[in-house]
Amino acid sequence: MYSQKLFDLLITKNLTITFAESITGGALSASLVKFPGASNILKRSFVVYSSEAKQEILKVSPAIINKFGIVSKEVAEAMNEGLKLISKADIYVSITGNAGPTYEEGIQKQVAYVSIITKDKNQVLKVELPSKVRLKNIEDAVNFTFKAIIDLIE
Template identity: 50%
Template sequence: MDDIRLAALIEAARDQGAHLTTAESCTGGMVSAALTSVPGASDVFERGFVTYSNAAKTELLGVSPETLTRYGAVSEEVALEMAAGARARAGARIAVSVTGIAGPGGSEFKPEGRVCFGLADQRGLHTETVEFGALGRDRVRAAACNHALDLITRSLGL
């Protein structure tokens, strides 16, 4: 997402009194970094969670070990619990979560480039999966970051 759209996102959140938070796995903090690249972001962003391991997802976000075992870390079920947990723990109006396989690797059932997203906001919970394909690790992570920012943008009504 370009600087102008990022600034508009932060301005809209500020105008709406909306606090934002993130729960990131495969993006490793890229969404938080993008948000905080905008001057004044501290008005709407207090914290984000980088939960790369299953233990971190459970300890910091309250993701159920049973959900992780049943569906795996790369699943809409886990993305949903990540977003809901981040929103509750940060006291935010909008939480976005990202969990996926940036590569290299993957499997027949969970291929490289599959990323699951969660959004928790005042309207409820939403999940989706995007198949970015085997673009390479850096490009999958960048695409996932941009998609997460787009989810926040849409939640703000932009």
């Protein structure tokens, strides 16, 4: 829905983007690489689905995960700070969440947190994912994220 618009905007503005994805499992980057010329805008994308991956690849502190939970604003922010250490781009995007319908005790269910960092802006957004259909929630998280990026850089 928003992937073409974001792709065109990134090309027009000559901006690059990099992702750290948990809940979306690579869907953010997959939505952009389907367009010819994606190598001009997509620098890197990491799927960091597990706590271990977030810690090993992005250097998210276990203390942050233990204190706030794997699905939290704080973890999304920490993911993006780690992403900045291992990739260079104009826009950094990290997302963590739970698409449901099942969830572990102590984890927020059917919600995602998106951290977006640009040269002069830094925001973390929360999106509720109320569908009982997991794939719909993932799709909604992707669309929400792309719209948020568009709104930030347009």
